[in-house]
Amino acid sequence: MRPVRAWGHEKTVRLVPVRDPGSGTGRQAPAVELAAVSKTYPGQVRALDEVTLTVDRGTFLAVMGPSGSGKSTLMHCAAGIDTPTGGRAFIDGTEIGALSETRRTELRRRSVGFVFQSYNLVPSLSVEDNIMLPLRLAGRAPDKEWIRGLVDRVGMSGRLAHRPSELSGGQQQRVAIARALAARPAVVFADEPTGALDLRTGREVLALLRDLVDGLGQTVVMVTHDPAAAARADRAVVMADGRIVDTLVKPTAAELATCVTRLETE
Structure with missing residues (x-):
């Protein structure tokens, strides 16, 4: 436990895991699952080519690849932002393609968090209001104890x-997280979360994401071009031409850099 100063008073808060993999009577579904997912844009541009991927709960996955390899399209389809033209995509055990647009929006608000390179905070709102905004848009009452502990964990209580x-x-990126x-x-998608930060600050943000996985059991899927950033993940998938061409477990930055460089020169 750690003391938390938030909303004008001090309180001791214990952050419990986001998800308990052992809870319930049966095995929980993966946080994210893609089954032979394809995405073709007008003009027959095939951005994803039958990608199959499982992201277990409480893990940190990095997605890497050369420019145009399909990493952003993979994230958009996995997060329910874009609709696959083939295959099936699941978030928290729910098939995205089976939902109406309204239900898909509800699923994203309930089960998906986003962290962007440009932070995407509302300039006119305070830090507190920015953090609470998704809950208010969804019409959900905040768990104030959870929020207090979370604010403390990201170092923004003051x-x-x-x-x-x-x-x-x-x-700003800590607020966005x-x-x-x-x-x-169920899952947080981070799109180049350190892209606009200096090296030292980027390392601090990556350490925070790693802590959220290890300390809270949060699932994180991060798209990045940076081998050093991807090396913080439990597993990295490397993409080329809309396909996953390599998977590395506990990768090093050197291994990832070599892999991507090889693809760029082939």
Whole structure:
């Protein structure tokens, strides 16, 4: 437990895991599952070519590949932002393609968190209001104890009244991470989360994502071009021409850099 100063008072908060893999009577479904997913855009541009991928709960997956390899399309289809033209995609055991657009939006609000390179905070809102915004849009009452503990864990308990313009880039990304976790989602998708940060600050954000996986059992899927960032993951998949061409477990930055360089020169 750790003391938390938030909303003008001090309270001791214990953050329980986002998901308990052992809870319930049966095995939980993976956080994310793709089964032979393809995506073809107008003009017969095939961005994904029958990709099959399982992301277990409480794990950190990195997705790498040269420009145009399909990594962003994979994330969009896996997160329910885009619709596959073939195959099946599941979030938290629910098949995305079987849902109406309204139900898909509800699923994303309930089970998916997003962290973007550009933070995407609302400039006119305070840190506290930015973190609470997804819950308010979904019409859900916040779990204030969870939020207090989360704010403390990302190191922003003393900045709740600040506006984004009063924060550094690293602080803004920490707020974005807290916002992504506010609804206790099954999975957080991070799209180049360190791309706009300096090296030291980027390392701090990556360490925070790693801590959320190890300490809270959060599932994280991170798209990145940076081998050093991907090396923080439990597993990395490398893409080329819309396919997964390599999978590395506990990868090193050198292994990942060699793999991507080989693909870029082939």
